[in-house]
Every structure is written in structure tokens, then in C-alpha cells.
Amino acid sequence: MSKYEYLSGFGNSFESEAIKGALPIGQNTPQKCPMNLFAEQLSGNAFTVPRHTQQRSWLYRTRPSVCHSPLVPYNNATLLVDVNRLNPDPNQLRWKPFPIPDQQHDFVEGLITIAGAGHPSVRHGIAIHIYTANKDMSSKCLYNSDGDFLIVPQQGTLNIQTEFGYLEVKSGEICVIQRGMCFSVGVPDGPSRGYILEIFGSHFRLPDLGPIGANGLANPRDFLTPVAAFDQDSLPEGQKYTKINKFLGKLFTAQQDFTPYNVVAWHGNYAPYKYDLALFCAVNSVTYDHLDPSIFTVLTAPTNEPGVAAADFVIFPPRWLVQEKTFRPPYYHRNCMSEFMGLIRGVYEAKKEGFLPGGGSLHSCMTPHGPDAETFNAATNAELKPVKIPDVALAFMFESSLILGISDYAKANFIDDDYWKCWQDLKDAFTSKQP
Ligand SMILES: O=C(O)Cc1cc(O)ccc1O
Numbered sequence: 110m111s112k113y114e115y116l117s118g119f120g121n122s123f124e125s126e127a128i129k130g131a132l133p134i135g136q137n138t139p140q141k142c143p144m145n146l147f148a149e150q151l152s153g154n155a156f157t158v159p160r161h162t163q164q165r166s167w168l169y170r171t172r173p174s175v176c177h178s179p180l181v182p183y184n185n186a187t188l189l190v191d192v193n194r195l196n197p198d199p200n201q202l203r204w205k206p207f208p209i210p211d212q213q214h215d216f217v218e219g220l221i222t223i224a225g226a227g228h229p230s231v232r233h234g235i236a237i238h239i240y241t242a243n244k245d246m247s248s249k250c251l252y253n254s255d256g257d258f259l260i261v262p263q264q265g266t267l268n269i270q271t272e273f274g275y276l277e278v279k280s281g282e283i284c285v286i287q288r289g290m291c292f293s294v295g296v297p298d299g300p301s302r303g304y305i306l307e308i309f310g311s312h313f314r315l316p317d318l319g320p321i322g323a324n325g326l327a328n329p330r331d332f333l334t335p336v337a338a339f340d341q342d343s344l345p346e347g348q349k350y351t352k353i354n355k356f357l358g359k360l361f362t363a364q365q366d367f368t369p370y371n372v373v374a375w376h377g378n379y380a381p382y383k384y385d386l387a388l389f390c391a392v393n394s395v396t397y398d399h400l401d402p403s404i405f406t407v408l409t410a411p412t413n414e415p416g417v418a419a420a421d422f423v424i425f426p427p428r429w430l431v432q433e434k435t436f437r438p439p440y441y442h443r444n445c446m447s448e449f450m451g452l453i454r455g456v457y458e459a460k461k462e463g464f465l466p467g468g469g470s471l472h473s474c475m476t477p478h479g480p481d482a483e484t485f486n487a488a489t490n491a492e493l494k495p496v497k498i499p500d501v502a503l504a505f506m507f508e509s510s511l512i513l514g515i516s517d518y519a520k521a522n523f524i525d526d527d528y529w530k531c532w533q534d535l536k537d538a539f540t541s542k543q544p
């Protein structure tokens with residue numbers, strides 16, 4: 110039987126036992142838990158939030174998480190930086206694909222902060238990171254006190270062990286690992302790379318569908334949460350397990366002499382999940398005009414202001430373009446939101462050249478942008494028959510209401526210095542035509 114087994118549904122209250130009978134019946138904290146397990150609650154929200162937003166789980170484990178040595182600074186992730194150390198830059202920014210260094214490094218060591226805003230200390234804000242890895246996090250796990258990670262693998266499958274069970278996340282799929290959950294990333298395909306959206310405030314939810322109705326976009330049943338699984342073998346005598354904690358933008362580490370993957374059963378609605386982007390049911394104009402990209406929202410992390418997201422995760426999926434009398438690529442625009450884009454595979458519909466898989470772009474608040482000149486010229490003259498954006502294309506956007514700063518590293522490395530030139534051939538065809 111594969112260790113990758115899942116429960117289906119978004120935000121459900123689940124229960125899962127790796128050994129039948131490990132969950133207490135009818136209560137959370139019996140005087141003695143079945144099988145002498147320890148009961149431990151993991152809270153994803155304040156105890157007192159409205160019931161429909163409450164997220165928490167109960168974990169039944171062989172030893173509680175508290176049995177570890179004191180946490181001390183961990184300095185092996187040199188490019189992960191606190192969001193209070195970022196720089197303003199209003200330019201249109203584009204990064205070439207971030208290379209995967211040859212030197213041996215795991216998912217944590219390969220974290221690179223690109224952009225962000227707000228701060229985890231006030232539970233408001235986001236950070237955008239790139240990860241690269243070419244070795245597994247063996248005997249090492251990460252848990253994040255700062256917020257939730259939405260992970261978008263671009264190259265290489267991720268085998269992720271979590272306290273809740275195992276997740277296999279391929280390129281073209283995403284996963285969410287929330288605040289506090291221990292996880293370890295394996296890279297079975299070798300050199301791997303991807304994007305991370307970290308949110309410091311609310312959790313991700315599915316967008317409201319309004320007049321779209323009860324179905325479409327990302328359907329709840331396609332979100333998959335792992336079944337309970339724990340490490341059967343104890344650590345060899347003398348061997349330690351390393352726990353790493355991201356806390357206010359810095360990493361800390363502690364040791365313990367047992368695996369953190371000792372949860373025999375769990376129940377609740379605060380659990381990691383994955384989603385296959387190929388299952389996204391795109392909805393769009395079947396008459397005319399280019400609609401706003403919010404129509405492609407997979408997940409949204411709301412702020413307290415109705416309709417305003419700390420971050421939306423939006424994709425540009427394979428789909429048919431059928432609009433009549435319409436300039437079909439994205440329009441030229443200046444947005445009050447910040448738009449970080451990444452490319453999983455193929456070519457993005459607004460950029461004929463230069464935006465490459467594993468790279469990125471950032472168009473900040475009010476930074477003008479839109480299709481490059483080549484795309485404009487082709488689309489203005491194209492015959493408007495139905496066209497399929499092919500299955501090999503998959504771009505995405507992290508769109509945020511916050512104004513993002515960029516890291517020293519992102520400012521100085523892999524920047525495409527010629528990006529601005531892609532718009533310079535957009536000529537004034539109005540003035541020259543006047544009598
Ligand atoms: O800038 C971008 O490429 C993203 C984007 C796509 C789109 O279809 C409409 C607006 C928008 O910001």
C-alpha cells in the first residue's frame with residue numbers, strides 16, 4: 110500500500126488513525142488516552158474566533174512536542190531574511206530562473222526570500238520565497254511560527270512527511286503547510302526548485318463564487334489531506350532529531366532523541382493539504398473583453414477588509430480563449446495590488462520571451478505593466494478564432510494588497526536588466542495618423 114493516502118475535501122473536520130482505536134471516543138482529553146498516547150492540541154486560530162473560521166486539530170502522539178532541548182539560532186539558511194529587512198523598488202522587475210546550486214543543500218538551507226511586507230509579529234503580511242534543494246531533510250524538520258506556507262513546486266516532486274502523514278506534491282500541484290506543523294521535505298528527483306507564498310495572518314480559504322454558483326474554480330473535493338502515519342522505528346541510540354523553528358523571520362533549532370513523526374492518530378480541521386492545479390475548472394468570458402484575473406483565484410488569504418486579500422493565489426491555466434472583438438492578452442494596467450508572478454512550465458500569454466520557468470516577475474503597486482510589444486502586435490492583428498492556451502503552459506500569480514519590498518539578494522541577483530525594453534517598441538500609432 111502506498112504511504113500517500115489522502116482524505117478529500119477542503120476545510121473538513123477529518124479524523125484519521127494509523128492504528129485503529131488510537132483516537133479517544135467522545136472526548137479529546139481522557140484521563141488516560143488509548144494506547145498511552147499523549148493528547149496535544151494544535152491551534153490554528155485564537156480559541157475564540159467565530160466557529161466558521163475556527164481551525165484546530167488534536168494529535169495523539171507517543172511523546173509530546175515539548176520534549177526537546179532549548180532552541181538556539183540556526184544559521185544555515187543564509188538567504189532567508191526577515192521581512193523588515195527589505196528594500197523599496199518600484200521598477201518592473203523580472204528575474205531569470207533561479208539556479209539550483211550544485212553544492213549539497215536541503216529545502217531549509219535553500220530558502221531564498223525575494224519579497225514581502227508586513228511582519229509576523231503583528232500577524233499581518235506576506236513573504237515570497239524561492240526554494241531550491243538537492244538533498245532530503247533527513248532527521249530534520251521545520252515548523253513555522255510566523256505563518257502558513259503555500260508551496261508551488263516548479264521542478265521536481267516533493268515527498269513531504271508531516272505530523273499528519275505524507276504528501277507527495279508534483280510540479281503542477283501545490284500544497285499548504287500551516288503554522289506550527291512539523292514537516293520534512295524529500296527531493297526524490299534530485300535538484301528541485303519552486304516558489305513559496307508565506308502568509309502571516311489569516312489562513313487560505315476558497316474564494317466565494319458569487320453568481321458563478323455552487324461549482325467551478327477549485328472544487329473542494331479535490332483538496333487532499335494525508336491520513337495519519339508515524340515513524341515505526343525509534344531513532345538509533347545516540348542519534349538526535351533536529352527541529353528547526355522559523356520565528357519572527359529567523360531560524361532556531363533544537364534537538365530531541367525521538368522522531369517528531371510520532372502521531373498515531375489525529376482529528377480536526379487544521380491539517381495540511383495538496384491540490385492538483387490541472388483540476389481547476391476555469392470560468393471566463395464567452396462573449397467579449399478580457400476579464401480580471403481574480404476569476405482564476407485558487408485560494409485566498411483574506412484581510413479584515415471585505416474583498417481585500419493579504420494574498421491571492423491565482424493561476425493562468427490551460428483553457429480556451431474565445432472572446433470576439435477583443436484584445437485577448439492581459440490589458441495594460443496599473444494595479445493598487447502587488448503582483449508577483451512565477452512560471453511552472455511553458456510560456457505565459459503576456460510575454461513572448463524572457464519570462465522563463467523558475468524565474469519570476471514583480472509589478473508593484475501602481476507600477477505600469479502589460480503585454481510586451483511583440484505580444485501586443487500579434488494579438489492586435491490575430492484572427493479571433495477559438496484558441497487553446499496549451500496544456501504545457503502554467504503561470505501563476507501571488508497577488509497582494511500589501512506593497513512589497515525586495516530582499517538584497519533579489520535586488521542583486523538574476524535580475525533581467527533588459528526587462529524594461531520589452532515595452533519600448535509600443536509606438537504611438539495615433540499621432541502619426543492624424544492629418
Ligand atoms: O500582469 C499580469 O500579467 C497578470 C494579469 C493578468 C490578467 O489577465 C489581467 C491582469 C493582470 O494583472
Ligand SMILES: [Fe+2]
Binds near residue numbers: 444478
Ligand atoms: Fe498585472
